[in-house]
Amino acid sequence: MKRNIFLLGIMILSLLTLGFGFQNADVSGDWEFSMQTGRGDFTQTIHFDQEGESITVTMPGRGGGEFTGEGTVKGNDIEWTIVRNTPRGEFTLRYTGVVQGDSMSGTVEMGQRGSIEWTATRK
Numbered sequence: 001m002k003r004n005i006f007l008l009g010i011m012i013l014s015l016l017t018l019g020f021g022f023q024n025a026d027v028s029g030d031w032e033f034s035m036q037t038g039r040g041d042f043t044q045t046i047h048f049d050q051e052g053e054s055i056t057v058t059m060p061g062r063g064g065g066e067f068t069g070e071g072t073v074k075g076n077d078i079e080w081t082i083v084r085n086t087p088r089g090e091f092t093l094r095y096t097g098v099v100q101g102d103s104m105s106g107t108v109e110m111g112q113r114g115s116i117e118w119t120a121t122r123k
Contacts, residue, residue: 024053024073025099033059035108035118045123055080071095078104 028050034043047058053072057080060066071080079096095118097106102122107115 023075025076025078026050027055027073027078027099027104030123031104031120032123033118033120035116037116046120057082069093073099076100078106 027048030045030047032043033046034041036042044060046060049056049058050073053074055071055073055078057069057071058066059069059082061084067082067084069080069082071078076099077096078099079094081095082093084091084093092111094109095106096109097104097118103120105117105119107117109115
């Protein structure tokens with residue numbers, strides 16, 4: 001019985017140690033963001049500010065101006081949402097992906113317009 005309790009204690013301690021070593025990817029700074037749209041290749045510089053799991057992203061608009069959105073980084077998983085107001089109403093873009101060092105890739109969901117894959121590399 002004592003041996004089982006001892007082994008259980010070791011397992012719990014090991015799991016806690018692994019949990020405390022868990023870190024979120026650092027995405028803060030400028031990234032070169034690319035995706036291939038129906039209108040051709042699209043590349044721009046986007047900027048992330050990060051505090052813990054929370055991120056704020058700033059993306060330039062195609063016709064000028066910029067859009068900001070918020071999201072999270074949990075481990076190597078990243079997601080953020082941009083809401084654009086258009087003459088046809090509000091349009092939400094939801095970006096999800098995986099960070100791998102100085103690169104990341106994923107998919108942007110564009111409501112009824114489907115989805116597009118994207119990539120980004122740290123500048």
